[in-house]
Amino acid sequence: MRKNYGPIYVGPVAFWLCAFLSVPLLITLSYSFLAKGLYGGVEPHFSLAAYRSLFNTAVLKVLLNTIIIAVLSTALMVGLALPTAYYIARSSQKNLLLMLIIIPFWTNFLIRIYAWITILGSNGLLNSFLMGVGLTDGPIQFLYNRGAIILVIVYTTIPFAIFPLYSTIEKFDFSLIEAAMDLGASKTKALWKIMIPNIRSGITTAVLFTFIPTFGNFAVPKLVGGTSSWMLGNLIERELNITRNWPLASSMSVVLTFVTMLAVLFFMRSQNKKEL
Amino acid sequence: MRQTGAAFHQQRVDSVKSSQVTVENVSKSFGDFSALKNASLTIAKGGFYSMLGPSGCGKTTLLRIIGGFETPTEGDVCFDGVSILPLPPNKRQVNTIFQNYALFPHLTVFENVAFPLRLKKIAAAEIKRAVQENLELVRMETESKKYPSQLSGGQKQRVAIARALINQPRVLLLDEPLSALDAKLRQHMLLELDAIHDKVGITFIYVTHDQAEALSVSDQVCVLNKGEIQQIGSPAEIYESPANEFVARFIGETNYIHGTIAAVTDNEHALFDSPDYGNFTIYLDKKVQQGSKVALTVRPEKIRVAPEKPDNLPPDVNVLHGVVEDMIYTGFQTKYFIRVSKDKEPLIVFRQHVQYFMDEKPISWKDKVCLWWNTKDSFMVEVSK
Numbered sequence: 001m002r003k004n005y006g007p008i009y010v011g012p013v014a015f016w017l018c019a020f021l022s023v024p025l026l027i028t029l030s031y032s033f034l035a036k037g038l039y040g041g042v043e044p045h046f047s048l049a050a051y052r053s054l055f056n057t058a059v060l061k062v063l064l065n066t067i068i069i070a071v072l073s074t075a076l077m078v079g080l081a082l083p084t085a086y087y088i089a090r091s092s093q094k095n096l097l098l099m100l101i102i103i104p105f106w107t108n109f110l111i112r113i114y115a116w117i118t119i120l121g122s123n124g125l126l127n128s129f130l131m132g133v134g135l136t137d138g139p140i141q142f143l144y145n146r147g148a149i150i151l152v153i154v155y156t157t158i159p160f161a162i163f164p165l166y167s168t169i170e171k172f173d174f175s176l177i178e179a180a181m182d183l184g185a186s187k188t189k190a191l192w193k194i195m196i197p198n199i200r201s202g203i204t205t206a207v208l209f210t211f212i213p214t215f216g217n218f219a220v221p222k223l224v225g226g227t228s229s230w231m232l233g234n235l236i237e238r239e240l241n242i243t244r245n246w247p248l249a250s251s252m253s254v255v256l257t258f259v260t261m262l263a264v265l266f267f268m269r270s271q272n273k274k275e276l
Numbered sequence: 277m278r279q280t281g282a283a284f285h286q287q288r289v290d291s292v293k294s295s296q297v298t299v300e301n302v303s304k305s306f307g308d309f310s311a312l313k314n315a316s317l318t319i320a321k322g323g324f325y326s327m328l329g330p331s332g333c334g335k336t337t338l339l340r341i342i343g344g345f346e347t348p349t350e351g352d353v354c355f356d357g358v359s360i361l362p363l364p365p366n367k368r369q370v371n372t373i374f375q376n377y378a379l380f381p382h383l384t385v386f387e388n389v390a391f392p393l394r395l396k397k398i399a400a401a402e403i404k405r406a407v408q409e410n411l412e413l414v415r416m417e418t419e420s421k422k423y424p425s426q427l428s429g430g431q432k433q434r435v436a437i438a439r440a441l442i443n444q445p446r447v448l449l450l451d452e453p454l455s456a457l458d459a460k461l462r463q464h465m466l467l468e469l470d471a472i473h474d475k476v477g478i479t480f481i482y483v484t485h486d487q488a489e490a491l492s493v494s495d496q497v498c499v500l501n502k503g504e505i506q507q508i509g510s511p512a513e514i515y516e517s518p519a520n521e522f523v524a525r526f527i528g529e530t531n532y533i534h535g536t537i538a539a540v541t542d543n544e545h546a547l548f549d550s551p552d553y554g555n556f557t558i559y560l561d562k563k564v565q566q567g568s569k570v571a572l573t574v575r576p577e578k579i580r581v582a583p584e585k586p587d588n589l590p591p592d593v594n595v596l597h598g599v600v601e602d603m604i605y606t607g608f609q610t611k612y613f614i615r616v617s618k619d620k621e622p623l624i625v626f627r628q629h630v631q632y633f634m635d636e637k638p639i640s641w642k643d644k645v646c647l648w649w650n651t652k653d654s655f656m657v658e659v660s661k
Contacts, residue, residue, distance in 0.1 A: 178345065179378035183392040184366045184443060193391075197382040 032250035040244035050247035081161035144226035168202025302351030552617035
């Protein structure tokens with residue numbers, strides 16, 4: 001009989017996920033149900049105070065803002081990534097074009113955000129240009145609003161949408177498009193009615209891969225957003241480091257994780273249904 | 277149900293608009309590669325026309341030009357005398373059956389067939405009726421709710437046919453439609469295609485590399501090689517009197533005897549001299565000059581074989597003697613490889629086992645045998661280098 005090596009193979013990864021994902025999540029979950037300590041930390045007795053303080057307009061406003069930014073950015077990214085991935089998949093220069101997307105992706109995340117600050121800032125490239133050609137008298141405030149956050153998130157996260165879309169479009173059988181055109185469809189109609197339904201799995205992956213990091217993003221709103229455009233991540237950070245209300249930070253993290261998981265389940269279900 | 281189906285087909289044959297297709301001096305090059313050289317042919321209205329040749333011979337290119345997926349470098353393609361080259365594929369009233377069926381995997385059989393009608397925004401009831409009738413035509417009406425992945429190869433093929441016919445095209449293009457099926461199913465689908473052709477009455481243009489397929493269903497066959505048309509004719513013409521060595525070799529099996537015309541004895545006969553097989557009289561199927569080098573071709577089934585030369589042979593036969601080098605028994609017949617000349621390939625001979633146990637003496641390996649064939653069963657072909 002052959003020895004079963006399965007547990008040995010998955011052992012390291014299972015340990016890793018337990019130690020650094022499941023356990024921290026459980027700690028977070030338990031902290032959210034405890035009372036807050038005076039100087040940070042928690043007191044070991046049960047309390048729902050953290051969840052009660054979530055229901056305040058300031059927090060709900062941030063949650064709403066987070067959802068708006070995440071949904072808009074995801075829609076933009078998938079909308080932009082679809083034609084891009086299609087073009088790359090049909091191109092004869094696939095590897096070169098993919099490299100052009102990967103290289104900036106290798107650059108440090110913070111550097112890429114700061115690059116945008118130097119472009120969009122009051123003395124930035126864009127304002128200097130606009131004032132130089134005389135389109136405006138004074139600098140325009142491009143930064144520190146929701147638009148700037150969405151722009152930078154789209155820029156930094158879009159490869160996560162392009163790659164899964166590229167890999168499904170690349171595998172798509174384009175003779176089906178020819179067949180659809182033979183049957184009377186225009187090129188656009190053929191792509192819309194035949195290609196899109198057949199690359200659903202890629203679209204789902206692209207949506208999840210962009211929605212999840214966007215929803216939990218805190219570096220981008222911190223650097224290019226203003227206080228009015230804070231996202232949930234910023235609030236968690238503040239509760240953890242400044243206000244030092246750890247149960248509240250934990251309860252927000254639980255909400256964030258919960259909403260993300262809900263989105264994942266929703267998309268995975270809708271895909272399974274179609275795949276029959 | 278059957279009645280409505282039959283009535284529909286009758287009405288269809290009456291109302292059908294099929295086209296005569298003419299291809300005039302069409303050439304197509306891809307860069308330096310010339311895929312099609314000055315091809316001209318006429319396909320009769322409602323005909324079943326085959327384009328036959330090895331892969332890379334230009335048959336698929338020609339089909340794609342007719343379908344509108346390629347533009348010819350030179351020449352014109354007309355339907356009933358009107359050029360269709362300016363029209364995009366979806367305006368040509370041509371539909372194609374693709375090699376891999378190209379069924380849409382995310383749609384049911386019904387929706388696949390309904391696809392062209394949905395594009396035209398036809399009323400749901402009308403779509404239902406038309407799809408139903410077309411599925412009945414290919415006997416797939418019971419499978420309409422299945423997805424392509426749940427169908428067998430033959431069923432997919434039928435759905436593809438139903439879908440291609442629903443727009444009522446004037447010409448149907450079939451690009452190696454049976455190549456993905458196994459041999460038995462291929463035979464069956466071929467007969468079915470023929471029956472569907474008879475029912476719908478539109479022009480079928482059938483591309484294949486399989487000579488048996490082309491010969492069995494077509495009215496006309498066009499044999500292509502290296503982008504050039506080799507011969508156009510009925511299946512019997514192509515098989516029984518091939519125009520050149522390529523056609524003779526490509527269509528069926530055949531034997532070659534190279535030699536020289538020693539003397540033209542009269543209008544119909546000549547003395548043929550072969551260094552490897554000796555001298556014999558041949559029947560002249562075309563005019564030939566004394567002294568010219570020709571190849572004589574005899575199909576294996578035209579050659580008779582016996583252990584000894586029969587006494588009562590008619591006068592107009594050529595006789596050779598040889599030794600059985602190899603034999604392949606396939607039930608209904610045996611294929612013999614009979615060595616006549618030391619330097620040349622053995623001759624191939626088919627012997628039908630009509631009365632296996634009544635044949636006087638079985639022929640076996642290493643036996644000395646006598647071969648003969650009627651002079652009219654051999655034909656001359658140009659010698660190609």
